[in-house]
Structure formats: C-alpha cells, structure tokens
Amino acid sequence: MDGKKFKIGKADTDSESLLSLFAYVFDKLKAEQAVDGFHVQQLTILTWINDPKFPPLADLDRALQSTVPPPKHAWPTQLVEHEMWQRLKEGPFQKALNESLQSAPIFGVTSETEILRILAAIAQSFGSANREFKEWNEKVYQENIQKARGIYRVAQQQRQASHTDAIKTSPGVQSGQTLGPIPRTSPAIDPPTKSLPALEPPAIKKVLVERPKEWPYETVGATYQWIAQGSLNLWHASHVGPTYAEKGENQDATFAVKDGNRVLFALADGVSTSYGSRFSAISIVRVFCNKLQELLSNEVRPSHDLLKRAALETHDWLDTALNFLIANPEAPEWEKFRGESKMRNEVAIKFCENTLTLKDRFWGPVMASTLLGGVVQPSEDRRSFEMLALRVGDGLIESIENFSGDESARPLLAMDAQETEISASLSPGPLGKNSLTSIEIIDHRITPGETILISSDGLARGHKNSVAQELRKISGKSVNFSPSRDHAEALKILDKAAKFADAEFKRDPQVSLFGDNLSLIVISNAQSHGVNGGRR
Amino acid sequence: MPAIAKLSLKKATARTPQIVTFIIDDSGSMSMSTPNGPKNEQATAATQQLIMTMQSWNQGSTGSRYILNIAKFGTTTVPIVEAAKPEDVSLNDLVFSADSGTTEMPEALTWAMHALKKSLDGCKQVPGYAEEASPNPLVIFFSDGGNTGGEVGTIAQALKSLPFAGGAVDVVAVGIGMDQSTFPIMQEIASRSDLSVNLEPGELGNFIADVGATLQRGESPETLIKKYDS
Numbered sequence: 007m008d009g010k011k012f013k014i015g016k017a018d019t020d021s022e023s024l025l026s027l028f029a030y031v032f033d034k035l036k037a038e039q040a041v042d043g044f045h046v047q048q049l050t051i052l053t054w055i056n057d058p059k060f061p062p063l064a065d066l067d068r069a070l071q072s073t074v075p076p077p078k079h080a081w082p083t084q085l086v087e088h089e090m091w092q093r094l095k096e097g098p099f100q101k102a103l104n105e106s107l108q109s110a111p112i113f114g115v116t117s118e119t120e121i122l123r124i125l126a127a128i129a130q131s132f133g134s135a136n137r138e139f140k141e142w143n144e145k146v147y148q149e150n151i152q153k154a155r156g157i158y159r160v161a162q163q164q165r166q167a168s169h170t171d172a173i174k175t176s177p178g179v180q181s182g183q184t185l186g187p188i189p190r191t192s193p194a195i196d197p198p199t200k201s202l203p204a205l206e207p208p209a210i211k212k213v214l215v216e217r218p219k220e221w222p223y224e225t226v227g228a229t230y231q232w233i234a235q236g237s238l239n240l241w242h243a244s245h246v247g248p249t250y251a252e253k254g255e256n257q258d259a260t261f262a263v264k265d266g267n268r269v270l271f272a273l274a275d276g277v278s279t280s281y282g283s284r285f286s287a288i289s290i291v292r293v294f295c296n297k298l299q300e301l302l303s304n305e306v307r308p309s310h311d312l313l314k315r316a317a318l319e320t321h322d323w324l325d326t327a328l329n330f331l332i333a334n335p336e337a338p339e340w341e342k343f344r345g346e347s348k349m350r351n352e353v354a355i356k357f358c359e360n361t362l363t364l365k366d367r368f369w370g371p372v373m374a375s376t377l378l379g380g381v382v383q384p385s386e387d388r389r390s391f392e393m394l395a396l397r398v399g400d401g402l403i404e405s406i407e408n409f410s411g412d413e414s415a416r417p418l419l420a421m422d423a424q425e426t427e428i429s430a431s432l433s434p435g436p437l438g439k440n441s442l443t444s445i446e447i448i449d450h451r452i453t454p455g456e457t458i459l460i461s462s463d464g465l466a467r468g469h470k471n472s473v474a475q476e477l478r479k480i481s482g483k484s485v486n487f488s489p490s491r492d493h494a495e496a497l498k499i500l501d502k503a504a505k506f507a508d509a510e511f512k513r514d515p516q517v518s519l520f521g522d523n524l525s526l527i528v529i530s531n532a533q534s535h536g537v538n539g540g541r542r
Numbered sequence: 543m544p545a546i547a548k549l550s551l552k553k554a555t556a557r558t559p560q561i562v563t564f565i566i567d568d569s570g571s572m573s574m575s576t577p578n579g580p581k582n583e584q585a586t587a588a589t590q591q592l593i594m595t596m597q598s599w600n601q602g603s604t605g606s607r608y609i610l611n612i613a614k615f616g617t618t619t620v621p622i623v624e625a626a627k628p629e630d631v632s633l634n635d636l637v638f639s640a641d642s643g644t645t646e647m648p649e650a651l652t653w654a655m656h657a658l659k660k661s662l663d664g665c666k667q668v669p670g671y672a673e674e675a676s677p678n679p680l681v682i683f684f685s686d687g688g689n690t691g692g693e694v695g696t697i698a699q700a701l702k703s704l705p706f707a708g709g710a711v712d713v714v715a716v717g718i719g720m721d722q723s724t725f726p727i728m729q730e731i732a733s734r735s736d737l738s739v740n741l742e743p744g745e746l747g748n749f750i751a752d753v754g755a756t757l758q759r760g761e762s763p764e765t766l767i768k769k770y771d772s
Contacts, residue, residue, distance in 0.1 A: 250557075252557070253603070281601055283601065347601055348600070348627075350632075357594075366591070368754065368755065370598065515672060516675070
C-alpha cells in the first residue's frame with residue numbers, strides 16, 4: 007500500500023462504522039490535548055496491515071500497559087526499540103490504540119485492518135508534512151463526529167442500564183447505592199511471549215446490537231419466478247439438485263425484482279461447509295437487490311462503483327446480522343439461520359465468533375456464499391438492454407445468440423468446473439470484506455434475440471460442455487424460454503437436469519453430473535420478434 | 543470429448559466417507575509439561591479443535607464425510623466414540639487427564655481393530671457407499687512411553703491387514719518424546735516405517751492440527767509425517 011496516497015474514507019472498504027470510530031478516537035485525543043508525540047509513522051502502520059505475522063493488537067495494547075520489555079519478535083521493529091517503546095507507553099499512540107480497541111464493538115468495527123487504518127489516519131494527521139492530508143482528515147472528522155458521539159452515547163446508556171439491572175438483582179446491593187464507573191481498560195499484564203498461549207483478541211462479541219430491520223425469510227413460491235419488462239424476460243429458480251448428491255438442503259438462492267424499467271437480479275450459492283450458508287444465500291440475494299435498488303434510485307445509469315457499493319452494504323448487513331445472532335443465542339432467528347445443520351450449538355457459536363475474530367485461521371467463515379448479481383435496463387437504442395453484473399466467488403454467465411438454435415454459448419464470466427474450492431466469498435467479518443477486493447464486473451449489451459444464462463457451479467459440474475449446450479442436450483427442443491410465460495420455466499429445466507443426473511448416476515455410480523444444488527437465471531431479449539413479453 | 547467426467551480422486555464424501563481412528567495415550571506420563579503446556583492438555587485442546595473443524599466439514603450434507611473412532615488408553619482402554627459422525631462427538635467427552643495408569647498397547651490396538659470393523663460395517667449400510675472410491679481408513683496411535691503390556695506384533699499386523707477394497711488401512715504410529723530405546727515398537731505398529739514418527743513433546747498440538755489439514759486436503763499420511771520427521 008502506498009502511504010503517500012492513503013486517505014481515510016477514500017477506499018470503498020472504509021465503512022461508515024470505521025469513519026465514526028476514527029472520528030470518535032480522534033476526538034478523544036483532541037479533548038485530552040494528546041496531539042503531540044504520536045511517534046508512529048503512518049507508513050509503519052500501513053505496511054503492518056499487509057503483514058499477518060504480528061500478534062493481535064490487543065496484545066500490543068496490553069504489552070504497552072505492562073512494565074516488562076516487549077518481546078523482540080513481536081510487532082514492527084520501529085515500535086519495540088527500547089527508546090521508542092518507552093515513548094509510546096501512556097502516549098497518544100497507546101491512547102489511540104486502547105480507545106480504538108475498547109470502542110470498536112460499539113461502532114461495529116470488527117477487523118484489525120480497520121483499526122490499523124484508523125491509527126494510520128491519526129498518525130497522518132499528527133505526522134504528515136502535507137497539509138492536504140491533515141485537512142482531509144479534519145474534514146472526515148467534522149463530518150462524522152456528531153454521529154459518532156451519538157452512537158457512543160446510546161451504547162453507554164444501554165451499558166449503564168444493563169449494569170444497573172445486574173446490580174439491582176445482585177444480592178447484597180442496597181437500594182440507592184451508587185454505581186462505580188464502568189471499567190474501560192483491562193488490568194495491566196505481562197506481555198506475551200512465544201511460549202504463552204495467544205491472548206484473547208479484541209472483545210468484539212456480545213455487542214448490544216439490534217436485529218437489522220431487513221430480515222429475509224424465504225416465502226412459498228419465492229424459489230422461482232418470471233419477470234417481464236418490455237421485451238425483456240427473466241426467469242429464475244433454484245433447486246436442491248440430484249438426489250444422489252445427497253444435499254440436505256438447498257443452499258442456492260435466486261431473486262429478481264422489477265424497478266421501473268429496470269430489473270435487478272441476484273444468484274447466490276452458499277458455501278457447503280459454511281454454517282448458515284442457506285440463510286446467507288437467501289439473505290444475500292434479497293439484500294443485494296434491495297441495496298442496489300436504493301443506490302440506483304437517483305441514478306440514470308448504474309456504475310461499477312454502485313454495484314460494488316451494493317456488495318459492500320450487503321457485507322455490512324451480514325456483519326450486523328451475525329453480531330445480532332451472537333449477542334442473542336436464544337433468538338428465534340437462529341432456527342432459520344441454523345437450517346438443517348446438525349452442528350452443536352456451542353460449536354456453532356465458536357464458528358460465528360471466529361468469523362469476526364479470525365482467532366483460528368483454519369476455520370472458514372459462517373454465512374459464506376458466492377454472489378452473481380446486477381441490473382438490466384433498456385439501452386439508448388431501445389432494442390437492446392444494458393446488463394451490468396458482478397461476481398464474488400464462482401458461478402458463470404454465458405451469452406447465447408439463439409438459445410434454441412445450434413450456436414454455441416459464449417462465456418461472459420467463466421469458471422473452472424473442476425475446481426471445487428473457491429478463493430472468495432461474501433461473508434461477514436474480515437475475510438468477507440477482503441473478498442470484495444476481488445469483485446469481477448462485466449458490462450454487456452443484450453442484443454435482440456440474445457439470451458443470457460447465469461448459473462451457480464452446480465450446472466457446470468461433471469461435464470465439459472457449456473451450461474447452455476448441456477441443458478439443450480438434456481431438454482432437447484422443448485427448451486425455449488422466449489415464448490414461455492410460465493413462472494416455473496427455469497425450475498422445470500433444473501428439475502429435468504436433476505432427474506437426468508440421477509439417471510446417469512444410476513447407470514454409472516462413478517458419474518457425478520450436476521452433483522450440487524442447482525440455480526439458474528435466464529434473461530432473454532425478445533425484441534427481434536416485435537412483441538413485448540415474448541413470441542407468439 | 544466425453545460429456546461426462548468421472549471421479550478421479552479419492553475424496554471423502556457422504557458416499558465415500560473416510561474412517562479416522564485416534565488412539566491416544568492417557569497414562570500418567572502424559573502430564574509432563576512442555577513449552578506448549580502439558581502433553582495431555584495439548585491433546586485435549588487439539589482434538590477438541592479438530593473435531594469442531596470436522597463438524598464444519600459436514601455442513602450441507604445429509605451424510606457424513608468422516609466416521610470417527612476415538613479412545614484413550616492406559617492400564618485399560620476407554621472408548622470415547624465408535625463409528626460416530628463428528629457432530630455426534632461431545633467436546634466434554636474429549637478430555638485427556640493423564641490419569642489412566644500404565645501403557646497397555648495391545649488392548650488399545652485390539653479396540654482399534656474392533657472400532658474399525660464396526661465403522662466399515664456402518665459404511666456399508668450407507669446408500670450408494672463405494673468402498674473402492676473411499677480414502678484409506680486412517681488409524682493414528684499416539685504414545686509417549688514404552689509398552690507395559692504383551693507383544694503387539696500380532697494385533698498390529700491384523701489391524702494393518704484388515705481388508706479394504708481399493709486400498710489399505712494406514713496405521714500411523716506417533717511417539718511423543720519417546721526414548722529411542724522404546725520407539726522401535728512404534729515402527730512395528732505403523733503400516734510402514736515411513737508412517738512412524740517421534741515428535742518433540744511440545745509438537746503434539748500442532749501435529750493433531752496438521753492431521754486435520756491433511757484430511758481436508760486429501761493428502762497422504764506420508765506427507766504429514768515428513769513434516770515432522772527431521
């Protein structure tokens with residue numbers, strides 16, 4: 007990362023939560039007039055972000071409160087040199103670090119990367135010779151401080167209330183007894199050495215969070231749909247897949263919604279080994295479409311940035327949802343979240359917490375899912391449609407000039423059907439946020455007569471054809487989406503594919519055709535035939 | 543170009559589950575401290591962690607990708623689970639307290655034989671089970687001291703020779719800081735000499751964690767052993 011270009015709030019990944027926490031911590035330093043002697047350079051911190059070898063920041067905070075010298079192997083050399091270490095103790099850097107860690111749960115900041123970005127911005131404010139950056143940081147601070155103070159005030163009130171309740175119900179406490187201050191810092195302890203078990207990461211669980219207002223529940227009939235918008239037709243469906251694949255539940259989900267002359271769509275494929283992935287897929291398709299709809303409400307044309315922003319806000323929703331679930335282990339929402347999983351509850355909670363803390367890096371995140379989503383709207387020539395779509399993880403998009411003819415499909419977003427592990431997925435926590443840096447986006451004009459197939463990896467498994475070719479082979483001439491007004495058209499195709507795969511398996515158990523959940527979105531431009539809503 | 547691809551790798555799935563058996567020494571000497579904590583505490587933490595991880599691998603499947611047998615042994619062998627799915631293992635039962643007396647290896651190996659047979663019988667009840675396509679059953683035997691029981695050759699040979707279609711039972715024998723004089727018995731127990739290793743006592747927790755990584759990647763046990771066989 008180039009420190010000369012670092013500006014907090016400029017990156018898409020700098021959430022409102024992060025900016026609020028930055029404003030709050032910066033405000034505390036200003037109030038205490040702790041503006042001199044920060045000592046740590048922003049570049050040191052920015053380099054740190056990309057280096058995973060350092061122990062958790064909470065360990066650094068505790069070590070700075072200790073009287074024992076720091077272990078030499080820990081943290082950047084610039085920090086642990088004897089003189090520097092002494093300067094940092096009780097100085098502005100230590101105050102900023104401690105305040106950031108203590109307040110992160112209140113603001114919903116869950117990753118060390120975010121806290122390091124905050125510290126880098128503060129270092130920049132105190133240490134940079136360039137006024138532009140100082141002024142920029144001051145502007146970000148001014149824009150966010152009121153909101154930040156409000157968030158902190160509410161959290162403090164909630165905390166006081168729960169503390170009061172606990173004291174009231176505690177035996178031995180008399181009515182009218184005054185309460186002590188809520189402790190803000192943990193007692194000083196010796197710094198960690200390599201032989202000691204890792205210290206607890208920042209306390210980011212059990213946050214007092216409310217459930218997000220938007221809380222998707224699957225409804226009957228929502229697994230398939232047909233939408234027509236002018237000459238544009240869209241069918242979508244998801245299916246549990248072939249019986250032989252023994253998928254206990256359908257972790258794929260599709261969704262689409264019409265908004266004026268636009269159609270927004272999304273397909274998500276829950277990561278099979280991820281706890282809560284069915285709930286995640288169902289949620290992601292709806293939340294993504296809703297966020298995108300909101301973001302597009304005042305825009306004439308969609309843009310890459312808006313699409314990325316919708317994905318980021320979907321990630322933020324997942325963060326909030328997970329924090330709510332962790333804080334409320336008895337909430338009825340757990341039933342849908344758990345799905346068919348047989349994982350023991352105490353283990354599930356550990357996986358949920360680990361998604362936010364990454365304490366155990368062998369464990370994957372909960373609620374992980376791929377996403378293919380975007381928007382289609384009429385182009386200026388009024389005969390074509392502009393499609394803008396993004397992908398996080400795998401899945402594919404194919405273009406077919408004439409779906410019922412012999413033309414082969416052209417991949418718009420391809421995938422390796424032999425690869426069963428994905429390198430990116432949309433999920434809560436830092437890993438999910440990192441995945442958003444590898445979003446792929448395509449612009450495509452859907453011309454008259456053209457059909458677009460959007461599919462999860464299931465339809466690509468076990469054969470070497472394009473999905474369009476394989477579906478045509480299985481379904482024969484009966485597959486022709488354009489004239490159909492049947493809401494279940496896509497579902498029927500998937501059902502036929504699943505039955506075909508089961509028959510192949512019965513013939514040869516070594517065959518693994520379509521061995522996964524299946525999902526499909528078909529977008530067709532019937533414009534060349536001159537009749538809105540399909541051919542006759 | 544064939545339209546249908548065939549399975550080429552032996553991967554643990556609901557139809558081709560892998561049977562994994564852990565037999566862990568719980569004799570008094572396991573309480574010896576190491577830079578990473580007492581050996582029995584390392585065993586407790588690492589196996590609990592591994593089982594939690596394996597529970598996550600069964601998400602989204604009606605069956606189980608792994609079938610587990612776990613026992614601790616000392617003067618007697620105490621089965622913890624037999625032919626169980628990871629989600630059926632209670633973490634509270636996975637506690638090694640180093641209070642099981644001496645090191646009676648033959649009885650422990652006899653139990654492993656029984657548990658493995660029981661697991662194979664259970665797998666054969668799974669609809670569509672394909673033994674020849676399943677990964678080799680893996681037995682991992684841990685001990686930190688010399689055998690206080692009778693000879694182990696006969697039962698060890700029987701365990702290694704248990705028929706398994708399309709493969710063989712892989713028995714890995716892991717010494718935990720054993721004396722060089724007592725370690726040869728581990729080579730006798732292992733399926734092959736390159737499947738036995740004598741760990742530094744502080745490495746036990748990491749080794750068990752690496753068993754998980756090896757299972758997940760579908761790697762051979764030799765790959766795991768090479769990492770520790772210096």
